Amino acid sequence: MSINKQIDINCDVGEGIENEHLLMPYISSCNIACGGHAGGLPIIDKVIGLAKKHQVKIGAHPSFPDKENFGRKIMQIPNSGLQKSIEDQIQLVVNRAILQKVKIHHIKPHGALYNLAAKDVTIANVVLDAIENVVKEISLYAPYNSIIAKEAKKRNMNVIYEAFIDRSYNEDASLVSRTLPNAIIEDKEVVFQQLLKIAKEEKVISIQGKEIKLKGTTFCIHGDHENAVELLRYIDSKLKES
Numbered sequence: 001m002s003i004n005k006q007i008d009i010n011c012d013v014g015e016g017i018e019n020e021h022l023l024m025p026y027i028s029s030c031n032i033a034c035g036g037h038a039g040g041l042p043i044i045d046k047v048i049g050l051a052k053k054h055q056v057k058i059g060a061h062p063s064f065p066d067k068e069n070f071g072r073k074i075m076q077i078p079n080s081g082l083q084k085s086i087e088d089q090i091q092l093v094v095n096r097a098i099l100q101k102v103k104i105h106h107i108k109p110h111g112a113l114y115n116l117a118a119k120d121v122t123i124a125n126v127v128l129d130a131i132e133n134v135v136k137e138i139s140l141y142a143p144y145n146s147i148i149a150k151e152a153k154k155r156n157m158n159v160i161y162e163a164f165i166d167r168s169y170n171e172d173a174s175l176v177s178r179t180l181p182n183a184i185i186e187d188k189e190v191v192f193q194q195l196l197k198i199a200k201e202e203k204v205i206s207i208q209g210k211e212i213k214l215k216g217t218t219f220c221i222h223g224d225h226e227n228a229v230e231l232l233r234y235i236d237s238k239l240k241e242s
Contacts, residue, residue, distance in 0.1 A: 007199060007239060008218040009232065010141070010162070012061055012110065014039040014047045015070075017224050024050050026232035029057035029218060031108040031141070034089030036063040037071025044096050052102050059141065062089035062130075063110035071111035072178070079126050086113075086130035094135060106160065107131050108141035109148075115175070118146035128152055144215040145173065163204070163216025165195045165235075166225050171206045173214055182207055186227065188234040195219055195235065 010029040013020045015038040024030070032047050033039030051058050063071030065085045075082075086109075094104050109117055109127055117124040124147045131138060132155070142149040144161040152159050166185050168176040176183040185191050198204055204214040221231055 006217065007195075008057075008160075009235065010059070010108075010218050010220050011223040011228065011232075012108075012220070013223045014043045014061070015224055016043070018043075019223065019229060020047050020050050022229045023223055023232060024054040024056055026229075026236045027056055027221075029059060029105065031059040031061035031106075031110075032093055033110070034060050034062045034093050036065045036085060036089045037067055037069075037110055041092075041096070044093060045100070048093075048097055048100050048102065052100055057105040058093075058097060058102060059106040059108050060090045060093040060104055061108050061110050062086045062127075063113050065089075066112075071113065074112045074116055079122065082123075083126045083130045083133075086127060087134050090131065090134045104135060104138065106139040106141050107135075108162070114143075117148040118143050118174075121147050121151065124148035124151045128155060128157070131157075141218055143173070144213075160218050161215045162218045162220055163198045163214055164220045164222075165191050165198070166221045166228075166231060168207045169204050169212065169214070171208050171210050171212060173204075173212055176207055184225065188227070188231050191221070191231055192235055192238050 008029055009027045011023050011027050013030045014033040030051055064075040066075050097104055117127045139158040139160050140152050141160050141162045149159045168182055198214055198216045202215045203211050206212055
């Protein structure tokens, strides 16, 4: 069975790993940390330049303003303060992209903000308000059937469903917590087979062994995955074979 759709592989970048030059040849879109959980001007400029060189779509990757926890814990912060932080983060990447004469293609929240906005309507709309206050006609990378995806569609925002191929899923289609030993998928063939199953069948096997519905047209491998480059090379070669 052939895959009758575009396979877009994305990576979170600009997070201090400094492996972007190795990732870019194998991905088609990237999500650049905006200084909230990681990143800053020098790395943002460098990554934008690499993305431009490799014709990789550029996205802003805002988060809770929490470098201490890498944006992976929910912050108790007023919604107004959170919205302002998200706006500032997105604006930073937009401004740096303009300097290199490229456009921002999408927004993808990071970590705890991504997961919270997927299920909390208030936070979802804080994120969407922030996006709309900075950029118009932008795509949103979001989980299938999530609150933020539904709210974005109400606003006529273009939603691109994202699936994770280096992470395990629970039966409710949420990601397995990173605190658990089976959260991250290490085996490159398992990663590739998860990509194929989602792309072809719009399904994934949960860690409980149940087949669940999951749509995705962009597929994430985390840039900070220990074997990210190896996984991407393997996927690239397997896709070229088929």
